[in-house]
Amino acid sequence: AAGVIQSPRHLIKEKRETATLKCYPIPRHDTVYWYQQGPGQDPQFLISFYEKMQSDKGSIPDRFSAQQFSDYHSELNMSSLELGDSALYFCASSNPAGATREQYFGPGTRLTVT
Amino acid sequence: GDSVTQMEGPVTLSEEAFLTINCTYTATGYPSLFWYVQYPGEGLQLLLKATKADDKGSNKGFEATYRKETTSFHLEKGSVQVSDSAVYFCALSETSYDKVIFGPGTSLSVIP
Numbered sequence: 001a002a003g004v005i006q007s008p009r010h011l012i013k014e015k016r017e018t019a020t021l022k023c024y025p026i027p028r029h030d031t032v033y034w035y036q037q038g039p040g041q042d043p044q045f046l047i048s049f050y051e052k053m054q055s056d057k058g059s060i061p062d063r064f065s066a067q068q069f070s071d072y073h074s075e076l077n078m079s080s081l082e083l084g085d086s087a088l089y090f091c092a093s094s095n096p097a098g099a100t101r102e103q104y105f106g107p108g109t110r111l112t113v114t
Numbered sequence: 115g116d117s118v119t120q121m122e123g124p125v126t127l128s129e130e131a132f133l134t135i136n137c138t139y140t141a142t143g144y145p146s147l148f149w150y151v152q153y154p155g156e157g158l159q160l161l162l163k164a165t166k167a168d169d170k171g172s173n174k175g176f177e178a179t180y181r182k183e184t185t186s187f188h189l190e191k192g193s194v195q196v197s198d199s200a201v202y203f204c205a206l207s208e209t210s211y212d213k214v215i216f217g218p219g220t221s222l223s224v225i226p
Contacts, residue, residue, distance in 0.1 A: 033213060033214070035214075041218075041219075042203060042216040042217060042219050043158065043203075043214075043216050044216075045213035045214070045215070048213060056212070056213055058213060090157065092214070102146075102148075102160065103207070103214055104160075105150075105157055105158040105159075105160075106157065107156070107157040108158075
């Protein structure tokens with residue numbers, strides 16, 4: 001079965017640089033969620049999109065922005081990177097009209113800021 | 115706001131021991147409850163879920179029952195294996211559109 005695809009899987013950036021993470025949801029899933037998991041931490045919700053509109057916002061820094069495109073893939077743009085942005089970034093997708101409220105998580109993008 | 119609390123780790127067990135990881139939640143509505151597992155260096159995998167009170171989720175020998183009266187969703191396994199060593203996250207989601215709220219995670223190490 002198709003799963004959530006994230007790219008790149010690993011990314012190394014320097015402080016003050018920018019990074020773009022991409023997420024391709026499961027086909028027919030119209031909702032995308034982004035989470036950040038710092039070292040030894042639980043995943044924290046950043047932002048979500050439903051039908052290309054922002055649906056909820058969590059603890060996302062102002063330096064970060066995201067959008068969902070017409071093909072439902074999403075991109076998380078991160079600017080002025082800081083050392084503390086080093087984390088595993090998960091994307092998840094769901095089909096809220098489905099029988100279960102389950103979010104399917106991608107494998108994550110590991111961002112290292114040096 | 116909604117939150118999830120789970121027992122502090124790390125937990126170290128011998129192979130074939132019984133496992134319980136306690137999880138309690140606070141929610142305004144009737145959330146769906148989940149257990150996710152994260153193996154070292156890997157992503158999140160859904161282990162099991164329950165969507166309403168008294169539902170029992172089960173997978174790979176793990177079980178958890180949605181207890182509304184005690185707002186709990188404790189994870190159990192009768193006989194753990196070394197391959198079960200991972201971090202386990204209890205989580206909830208209020209609605210179809212809502213984010214997943216995770217507990218702090220419990221690290222489990224199973225020794226031969």
